[in-house]
Amino acid sequence: MLGCISYKYHTRFVAIVVTSCDEKNQRKMQNKPVIIGKCTQMCPESEITMRESQRLLHPMEILTHSKTKADRTKMVKEFCRSSAGQHMQKPEVLRPFDTLNDTIAYLLFEAINMDEFAFHIRYDYICDRLRAVRQDMIIQDLPKHEAICILQPIVRFYTYASYRMCDEPLQKYDPHLNNKHFQECLKRLLSLYDDCEEFETRFPHRIDYSTLYADSRPQIEAIYVLFNLGSGEALNRALRLNERWKNTAELQVAIKVSLLYRNNNFVAVCRLVKTLPHLMAAIVMLRMPAIRKTCLQVMSWGYSSKNLRFPLEKLQELLLYESQDELLEDVKCCGLEYHLPDDIFDVKGGVVFGKDKFNVDVNLGVRKVNFVNEKLKKYKVHELVLFGN
Template sequence: MQDPQFLRPPDVLLRTVSYLLDDIVSKKDFSWTIIYDFVMDRLRSVRQDMIIQNLPVAHSICILQPIVRFHAYAAYRLCEEPQHLFDPVINTSHLQECLKRLLTMYDDCCTNNIDEDMLVRHLKDVRPEFEAMYILLNLGNSTALTRALRLPTLWRTSIVRISIDLSLNYLHNNFVRVCRMMKELQSPLLAAVTSLHLPEIRRKALKIMSTAYNCKNLTFPLETLQEILIYDDSEHIARDCEYYGLKCESNVSFIKNDFLLNKTVLSPAHVQFVDNEFSKRSISNLIL
């Protein structure tokens, strides 16, 4: 592996990443699960070549950024696929590993006072996106929040501040505000990553409401619940409520003792407002 003739130099690695995430991911004649498996395997090989050569920070950053976006996009696009076709745990592991490595390199740029003009201008445009992604991917996580709150003012742009606020509201169980802010995220990729937490958010919200609105004679309007927890339709709410033991017809009956605490969290699913945003954009351009 350390024989130089078998290692691709930085410019070749960059071209490889560009080819995979432009020509391959946009193919229409294969299932996207097959495309994902192939591209993931090739990107893992790119990362291996990159690490063995100990590439300069500037090159490593340019290679890792689209790789992180690819895994973030795949986490959402394939979230409804059966596990034998797509393993979300493995994908999330790759995503977290690449993202943490990328953030470490951002820190190295500042610590070592790298003053390459092009790199600095590039970071001003894109670093906040990945800082925000780390916060939203690890919603409510104290380590991610501590890092975000210690960021220099230069990197704490509006998208980072919104992500911090969203994570803090999640930590404080203000799930109505979390869902409202999720729809206000300007980046569809960040909204997609955050929407993967919706099953957990909805479970926690329904559990809290089972206590707060505990009453045998009163019910909660289904339309209101659909709006505040950003369900796409009332059938989806009804399925979730029944799964957790709550009675749901035209309205929801919240009874504390009915809520089934032993039920596992449901799997993520596509959300209409995110799908609408993705449909307006080229996936290759979004990732690259």
């Protein structure tokens, strides 16, 4: 069967043609229930009516100059849990692949660029609607190539949002919940990659799934390694991949960073981070608090002395701190002493390391850094999440 998967938004169009077996027909032959969605709108009509009447509209879905009227062009099905699962399986409220594809394009192009709303509002809205997209995808058990098309931009969205939201307060952003959804999507996508590769191996020349994800897979595999920095499981997966993927520039540098981290060579990790592409660098910066804490702890043992001062400028450079104030804040949280430079007496500032003073229970905060911000600013947000540019 020849299927055409299209991704269209405004002036940009990407078409991917893959040869695949009809998985829906296979499930029918195996007597597995097949549910095919019939809803061709981003939000089912019944939900629009219900949410409008009960005033459950999101601010991003309301007509301009109105407080109660829905803008039907912006209405997107929200995620919901149902005690009676049958309601969720009604074809009338399930969106088929084409509609889900269009919904993702709307969320990650239109909604994400609604600058009149604070980013944390856009983030919450998009996260909820993407969960509903995944829910529809799972209930219908969409074919592999369709599920891959859906999950790739979702994974990139979570990658971008993890960094963009990292310094927001808990009232606006829950990193643990974000990471849970991130890992779920990432592992499911990697599993689909593996399934496709296994099918191609078993039935050579019959199907070529790889044309669907050739451009995205190296980046996604690298993100998995870096998101799970130092993890033996993530490294084993990367090292056992087909040479086609393992030898890509993205995965090679991700493996190197993870091995350096695993071997406690944190200074080398920090040096290498600056050379990483945008989304990959952003993911590693989320691990910088742990890197900095461990590095300061090791130095507390290695340079333990009442008379020795480690230069502030050097420490700031090594651990990628944006300012001396940020460095001193973390040094203080770790229970270490420091001295500021005094030009009058020609005294150089520095940290006084002591193995008995270090606070092992401290959790350092995540911060953004200018070099990653500049990498991300070179691209529009929707380009990063939709295509991983």
